[in-house]
Every structure is written in C-alpha cells, then in structure tokens.
Amino acid sequence: MHQLTQKLGSGDMVIQEVPYPQVGKGMVIVKNHYSIISAGTEGSTVVAARKSLIGKAKERPQQVKQVIDTLKKQGPVQTYRAVMKKLDAYSPLGYSCAGEVIEVGEGVTEFEVGDKVACAGAGYANHAEVVAVPVNLCVKLEHEANLKDAAYNTLGAISMQGVRQADLRLGESCVVIGLGLLGHLAALILKASGVTVIGIDVSEAAVKQAVDHNVVDLGLTRNAAGVEEQILNATKGHGADAVIIAAATSSLDPINFAGAIARKKGKVVVLGAVPTGFDRDPYWYRKELELKMACSYGPGRYDLTYEEKGIDYPLPYVRWTEKRNMEAFQNLLTTKRIDIGYLTTHEFEFDKAKAAFDLVVSKSEPFTGISLKYDTSKAISKAKITTSDATKLGKVNISFIGAGSYAQGNLLPNIPEASEVTRVGVLTNTGTTSKRVAEKFKFQFCATEEADVLDENTNTVFVATRHDSHGPYVLKSLQANKHVFVEKPLCLLESELDAIIEAQSVANKAVMVGFNRRFSPLTTKLKKTVGTNPMTMIYRINAGAIPKDTWIQDAEIGGGRILGEVCHFIDYLTYLNGSLPTKVSASALPDANQLNDTLNILIQFENGSSGVIGYYANGSKAMTKEYVEVFSAGTSATLSDFKELKIYGKGKPKKTKLLNQNKGQKEMVTAFVNGLLEDGQAPISFEEIVAVTKTSFKVLESIKRGGEQVDI
Known part of the structure; x- marks a missing residue:
C-alpha cells in the first residue's frame, strides 16, 4: 500500500510503497476514502522540514539542547546516529481521515468489516491508502455519511473541545479569534448551540467567508476601526462571556486582545498555538479573567491507557472524552445542524498530494480545507516489499x-x-x-x-x-x-x-x-582485575524520574522500571562475580504513584559474593548516572559512567579514561553474531539469562513482602 512521507532532514516528500499495517489488539484497519490536510499543524511541519539545519535548530531549541546533552554523555558517534535517525526517517503526515473498516483486531467488538468510520490521531490517521487505528480514536458513521466531510473528524473534535472548555450557555456570547479551520469549526459549533458568535481574523478573506456562510453574527478584521467598541456594543456593553483563541502566532496580541474584549470574570480558552504571557494590567487582573487550555480532542488525549489500550472513562464521570467529542461532531454533520461542505476549497487525488502541500506552503492561492481523495477500487496487498536485489543466504x-x-x-x-x-x-x-x-x-x-x-x-x-x-x-x-x-x-x-x-x-x-554493559571494554578490564574471589559490589544508578504515564512505567506494556531496566544491573553484578544469584531482598522508597523506581536491592550469590543495587529516580540529572564499586581480596575499583575506571591496590591507583562513553553495544552484537558463526552459542549462557530474569521477578516479590529476603 502507498503512504505519504517526508524526511525531516531534506524535506523530501514522497508517496511510497510501504508494508500493510499490522492489526494489533484493540485496533481496526481502515481503507481511506478521504483525508484532510491541516494547513496549520502539518503546514508548519512541512515548512520546518524544508528549512536548512540551522533553520531547524532555531525552531527547535529544546531539541538542540538534548543533542548537546547527548554529545556530552555519549560522545559524537551515538549523538550522530541519534540525530541522523531523526533526520533520515520517513515521517508520516496526516491525522484526520475517513473510510471503511477492512479488518478488525483482537478484542474489537464495536466495529466490523464494512463499517464507515472517521479516524483521528497523528501516527494513526495518516495520509495513506490504509491505516491502523485504535478503537478510541475511531468512530462509526451512519451508512449515508458524507466521507469527505467526515474526514474533518480530528479538526472537528479539537474545535469541539475548545467550545466545551468555554462552557457557554444558550444566549451567551463568544468571540473566536482566528477563523482558520479550527476557529471556523468552533464558530459553527457555537452557532449551532445558540451562542452569539463574533469572529475576528487578520485576514479579510477569512472574515468574509465566515460572514457569507452565516457562521458568525458579527465578523471583524483585527485592525478594523473601533474593533473593541464594536464588540462591546454587540455584547450590550458587557464584553464577551468567553473568548476562544484559535490563532497560531508568536505574538502576544491575541491573549492581550482577549483580555480587553472579555467581560469581567469571563473565560479565555486557548485552542491555537499562542503564547500566554499576557499583561496583568489593565484587563486580566481587574476583570479576574479565567484562562483555560483546550487539550487537543479532549479527555483521553495522551493517555496511554485510553488511546492504546482502549479503556474508556465511565460516561457518568467523564461525559465528554475525545471519542465522544468526535461522535458529537459527526452527529452535527449527519443531522445537518452544521454544513462544512464549502470548507473544502481544494481536492487533490492522493497521488497529487505533494502538489497539495506545495499549495499549503506557498499560499499561491486562497484555500481553507484541502482534501485528499483515494482510489478505493485499488487492490491492497499484504505481500512483503523487496528492498534489495540480494537473495543469497x-x-x-x-x-x-x-x-x-x-x-x-x-x-x-x-x-x-x-x-x-x-x-x-x-x-x-x-x-x-x-x-x-x-x-x-x-x-x-x-x-x-x-x-x-x-x-x-x-x-x-x-x-x-x-x-x-x-x-x-x-x-x-x-x-x-x-x-x-x-x-x-x-x-x-x-x-x-x-x-x-x-x-x-x-x-x-x-x-x-541485550545485556550490553558486561561487554564494555572497561568492564572487561575490571573483571580481569578483581578476579574470581568472593567480592562485594555496589552499583548506584542515578536513573532520573520518568512520568507515570510513560509506556515503560505501565505494568502491562513496559513492565515498570524494575523489569524493564534494573535487570541490566542484576546481570552486571552476576557477570562480575562469576556466579548466579541465590537470594534477594529489596525495599522501595514510598511514592504517591507506587512506581517502585527508587529502591535498594541486596543480592546474595552462589560463591558468597554480595551486591547492592541502588536504583534512584529521585536525584539530580547533573550527577553521574552510573557508578560501580567493587571490593575483592585487597583490590578495590570504581567505574564511572563507563568512561573512567580506577583500580586501587598496591601503590598508586591506576586510571583508565575513555574519550567517549562505551556501554558495550557494539561488542555485544559482534560477540553474539560471532558466537553463532563459530559454534551456534550465545556469549551469555541461557542459565544466567534465566537466573537474572527470575531475580528481577523476585525483586518485585520482596518489595511486596516488605523487604523480606526471597530465594531465587
């Protein structure tokens, strides 16, 4: 099947053949009929991709800082690979589409093959012939639904959430600043709700379109004479009950203008991408205005449990989720309480998608909504795609x-x-x-x-x-x-x-x-030095905090940090002392989210060695991340971040310092492949792998048992 992609590095945009998406648990496969180009979100992405590296850096200062941090910690090779992976990757575009279900995944009960659906989500509802979408980012449509209009699903839900955050009642007033697609859709929804709508935009054409289609009760350009006075007159001298900012700009004008036109104790909802550093006086402070953010499609957005696992929030407690917002928007279309047909000013066949984006970037002619239409008669294949002429084994x-x-x-x-x-x-x-x-x-x-x-x-x-x-x-x-x-x-x-x-x-x-740390060159030198005598070992990891909603913290998907990361350090101590773990005890620092990611572990080994793992998520990033101490038969050693090894014995300490951190990834992969070439064996025994994995499970058991020592 074919998909539109772009490289962040070069800005090259191409429709290419890619493998048919996998139908995961709780997902549906949809054959697209239409998808919508978002001139704001996607347009800025495309523009940024077409800039020089310096231009990209100026637009993403936070990512530049991350690159510099990586360079300091991991060296130029790893940093170069990380950057080039981003720049050379085929990035999918699109996040709003509509089509028909052609396959359903395990556990899906609300959809069946042949259903018409509208889909949402970056990385899911792409500009592609076929997409795979989680059930909570997909809504079923009536059989007679207009799929071109339904493809505005994401944009409609985003606008819907902005309106819900304004929390207006019948007969109240709202000013919408910015009459692009999001602002226009928000105005349509407000008007259908019985709210008096005043539309503001810097573009005369955008205002005229809203007025001509009866989307607003009053439409004004931002620089119109007496604009604040006209809004005051339209609201009977009170000011707007709410202001929705749907603009995209780096200027502070929208947020300060909103303060000027809102009534006392009114609401200002940020729907677009604007800064919020408003002037405290004379309006925001004296009017006691309320600033609210509209988070994308609504409750559930960015929640892994909701979006990926498909677990819904109970309706009595969360009335309007992102999916219910989508359904409400589609209902407005189906019942014709709003008409958005005129918003699609341009329609391109999917194979002309590049021309559509050229229009978005160049703005060579006026446009509002741009639709991509797909050839639904085309057969879709699941066959593998050849990427090399080589066939030898x-x-x-x-x-x-x-x-x-x-x-x-x-x-x-x-x-x-x-x-x-x-x-x-x-x-x-x-x-x-x-x-x-x-x-x-x-x-x-x-x-x-x-x-x-x-x-x-x-x-x-x-x-x-x-x-x-x-x-x-x-x-x-x-x-x-x-x-x-x-x-x-x-x-x-x-x-x-x-x-x-x-x-x-x-x-x-x-x-x-992939227990790579045991293959680090400094580890090899350390193990040779400390020998095979029983030893005591300390491995301190300044791991840093990871948000609880990150996938690795999810017990079902990531397993949490003990199973997902601490296993590395259990393996390392097992390798250093040369014998298997026999007993373990662990205690975790209490935390509100019960993540068990700040803990101490004590492990006993068969040869009498013992090791302590201190895994801490509550420290400063400025401190060294990984630090090892080993004591054995009159010899001591310290290893810092796999860059510096110090050996203490007789005489002056011996120090080995690498220019760049080396955690042994290259050596690990090489050892594995060479082992298969030589005798079909892995460089780590299966017995050790099993023992380390069992120990990881027993760490969790010990924590549950209050730190009690557990046999492995």
Whole structure:
C-alpha cells in the first residue's frame, strides 16, 4: 500500500510503497476514502522540514539542547546516529481521515468489516491508502455519511473541545479569534448551540467567508476601526462571556486582545498555538479573567491507557472524552445542524498530494480545507516489499522484529559486515519504519506478516519491540527453530519465562538478551582485575524520574522500571562475580504513584559474593548516572559512567579514561553474531539469562513482602 512521507532532514516528500499495517489488539484497519490536510499543524511541519539545519535548530531549541546533552554523555558517534535517525526517517503526515473498516483486531467488538468510520490521531490517521487505528480514536458513521466531510473528524473534535472548555450557555456570547479551520469549526459549533458568535481574523478573506456562510453574527478584521467598541456594543456593553483563541502566532496580541474584549470574570480558552504571557494590567487582573487550555480532542488525549489500550472513562464521570467529542461532531454533520461542505476549497487525488502541500506552503492561492481523495477500487496487498536485489543466504541470516530508536542507534549499525552474515527481513508496527530500516541497513525486504520473517530463510531473529511483546516473540522464534536476540527484558511474566525455558530446551537454539554493559571494554578490564574471589559490589544508578504515564512505567506494556531496566544491573553484578544469584531482598522508597523506581536491592550469590543495587529516580540529572564499586581480596575499583575506571591496590591507583562513553553495544552484537558463526552459542549462557530474569521477578516479590529476603 502507498503512504505519504517526508524526511525531516531534506524535506523530501514522497508517496511510497510501504508494508500493510499490522492489526494489533484493540485496533481496526481502515481503507481511506478521504483525508484532510491541516494547513496549520502539518503546514508548519512541512515548512520546518524544508528549512536548512540551522533553520531547524532555531525552531527547535529544546531539541538542540538534548543533542548537546547527548554529545556530552555519549560522545559524537551515538549523538550522530541519534540525530541522523531523526533526520533520515520517513515521517508520516496526516491525522484526520475517513473510510471503511477492512479488518478488525483482537478484542474489537464495536466495529466490523464494512463499517464507515472517521479516524483521528497523528501516527494513526495518516495520509495513506490504509491505516491502523485504535478503537478510541475511531468512530462509526451512519451508512449515508458524507466521507469527505467526515474526514474533518480530528479538526472537528479539537474545535469541539475548545467550545466545551468555554462552557457557554444558550444566549451567551463568544468571540473566536482566528477563523482558520479550527476557529471556523468552533464558530459553527457555537452557532449551532445558540451562542452569539463574533469572529475576528487578520485576514479579510477569512472574515468574509465566515460572514457569507452565516457562521458568525458579527465578523471583524483585527485592525478594523473601533474593533473593541464594536464588540462591546454587540455584547450590550458587557464584553464577551468567553473568548476562544484559535490563532497560531508568536505574538502576544491575541491573549492581550482577549483580555480587553472579555467581560469581567469571563473565560479565555486557548485552542491555537499562542503564547500566554499576557499583561496583568489593565484587563486580566481587574476583570479576574479565567484562562483555560483546550487539550487537543479532549479527555483521553495522551493517555496511554485510553488511546492504546482502549479503556474508556465511565460516561457518568467523564461525559465528554475525545471519542465522544468526535461522535458529537459527526452527529452535527449527519443531522445537518452544521454544513462544512464549502470548507473544502481544494481536492487533490492522493497521488497529487505533494502538489497539495506545495499549495499549503506557498499560499499561491486562497484555500481553507484541502482534501485528499483515494482510489478505493485499488487492490491492497499484504505481500512483503523487496528492498534489495540480494537473495543469497549465509550461515547467520538475520531478521528484525521491531526497529525503533535503540535498534537503529545500537543494534543495526553494529551487525558485522561479513560474507556469512545476511540481512533478510524487517517487520515493525509502522510501514514507514520498516521500509526505511530495510533500505538503510540493506535488508532484502520489509514485511507485514510475521510468517515472512520467521520462514526458512531466517535463522536468527532480533526482537526490539516494546517490552510486553518480548516474551511472545522470543517464544514464537524458538518455536520456529530460530536463534533469538531480544532487547531487555526477556519477558514480563513468569509464565512466559517458563514457556521460554521449555521451548529453548526443545529447540536448543541460542537465546541472548541485550545485556550490553558486561561487554564494555572497561568492564572487561575490571573483571580481569578483581578476579574470581568472593567480592562485594555496589552499583548506584542515578536513573532520573520518568512520568507515570510513560509506556515503560505501565505494568502491562513496559513492565515498570524494575523489569524493564534494573535487570541490566542484576546481570552486571552476576557477570562480575562469576556466579548466579541465590537470594534477594529489596525495599522501595514510598511514592504517591507506587512506581517502585527508587529502591535498594541486596543480592546474595552462589560463591558468597554480595551486591547492592541502588536504583534512584529521585536525584539530580547533573550527577553521574552510573557508578560501580567493587571490593575483592585487597583490590578495590570504581567505574564511572563507563568512561573512567580506577583500580586501587598496591601503590598508586591506576586510571583508565575513555574519550567517549562505551556501554558495550557494539561488542555485544559482534560477540553474539560471532558466537553463532563459530559454534551456534550465545556469549551469555541461557542459565544466567534465566537466573537474572527470575531475580528481577523476585525483586518485585520482596518489595511486596516488605523487604523480606526471597530465594531465587
């Protein structure tokens, strides 16, 4: 299937063939009939992409700071890879569309094949022939619905949320500042609700369009003579009950103008992208105005549980969610209480999408809404897409399932270039990522179906997906008789671990987890120095806080930071002392969100060694992130951020300092592939991997039992 993409680095826009999207749990596959171009949001994205690197940097100072921070901590190589991944990636465009359901995922009950639907969401409701959308970002339409109008779904829901935040009653008044698509739609919704609407815009054409279609009761340009007095007269001398700012500008004029025209104790709702640094006097303070933000489509937006898991908020407690806002907007269209047909001033066939965006950027002629129309008679294929002419196979034939930021920065670039190593296929959730990774790293194809990367041409699978799918993909790979490398953790459930142990015993294939730190050059030197005597070890991690709504903190998807990250450090201590963990106790600092991400862990090992892991999310980022101390038979050592190693023994301490941090990713991938080439074995024993994974589970158990020591 075909999708519109753009590279952030070059600004190149192209419609390209990408793999058919995967239908995940709680998702529907939709064949698009129409999608809408948002001149504001998408237009600014396209304009930014077409700027020089300096221009991009000026527009994104926060991202420039992140690059500088990465450079300081990880060095130029990792920083370069991270930046180029962003610049070279195929970025999908679009976030509002309508079409028909052609496939439903597991657990979906409210949709069926053939339903007409409207969809929303950046990364989901793209400009593409086929899209995969979570159920809470998709609404069912009446059979007779006009799909071109319905494709305004996202924009309508955003405007609807702005109106709801204004909380107006029948007969009250509202000024809408900015009569672009969002402001125009907000005015239509307000008018249908019995609110007196006054529209303001810097463009005479935008005001004229609103007046000509009876969208506003009064339309004025911002620079009209006596504009404030006219608004005061229209509101019987009181001022507007509410002001909705739907403009997009860096100027403070909209927020200060809103203060001037709102009545005392009125509301000002920010719907567009404007600064809010208003002047305190003479209006905002004296009128005791209320400033409110409208968060996109409404409650549920940016909530992983709502959007990705499809768990709805109970209607009696959250009357208007983002999905219910979409449904309300579509109901206005179906019942013809609002008419938006005239908003589509331009319609382009999908294969002419680039010309449509050229119009948005150049503004060579007036436009309001721009619609892309799709050829729905075209057959859609799930076949894999060839990205290389190579067909030969070697001794190690690698396919990737998942290929996100970590894989692109640390795994894929480090696969050895050898005649006996073949890069076969790539499978990811998004077709754009699959295609770009397959092309950049010279794989033979990118795919939609798991069977394509688990067939006889692949004998080694790299799993680099979100944590919740690690266990299932490792199991499927073993059952398909493949060697498997999985980015940590191995799995999130003890039942998955049991199944993996059994499957590995049957397949007798190598299983490797991405515990890279043990492969760091400084770790190699440290282990050689401390030897095999029983030792005491301290590993302190200044991990920093991660918001509770981040996917890694979600118990079902990310497993939390103990299963998702602390396993790294358990493995490291296991490797250093050379024996398996036998007992563990752990206690976590109480926190309001019960994240268990600030904790101390004490581990006992078979050879008598002991190790303490201090994993802290409550510290300062200015401090070194990872620090290790080891004490053994008269020798002590410290390792700081995998850049500096100090050995203390007889005489003067010996110091080794690297120019750049090296956590061993390259050495790890090389060791894994070379192990398969030599004898089909992984460089970490399966016994160690199982023990580390079990210990991670037992850490959670010990915390639940009040820090009690637990046998592993």
